[in-house]
Amino acid sequence: MIFPLEELIEYNENMYEITSAASRRSYQLSMLKDPEIEENDGKVVSLAARQVFTKEVEFRLEE
Numbered sequence: 001m002i003f004p005l006e007e008l009i010e011y012n013e014n015m016y017e018i019t020s021a022a023s024r025r026s027y028q029l030s031m032l033k034d035p036e037i038e039e040n041d042g043k044v045v046s047l048a049a050r051q052v053f054t055k056e057v058e059f060r061l062e063e
Contacts (some may be wrong), residue, residue: 007053021059022049 002061011018029037040047051057 008049011053017059017061018052022052023060025052025057 022045026044029048030044034047037044037047048057052059
């Protein structure tokens with residue numbers, strides 16, 4: 001999967017929140033040098049977006 005376009009189109013929540021979550025997750029993945037990055041052809045952002053959209057990784061807002 002390159003980028004989860006269907007999930008992006010169907011997403012009805014706050015777009016800024018999920019974009020921020022995917023951005024932070026991509027940073028985490030790159031810093032950890034996660035082996036799943038290579039399985040995703042080195043595409044860190046699309047991997048992070050997929051994880052967030054499919055709820056493989058959950059996020060929450062801090063107050």
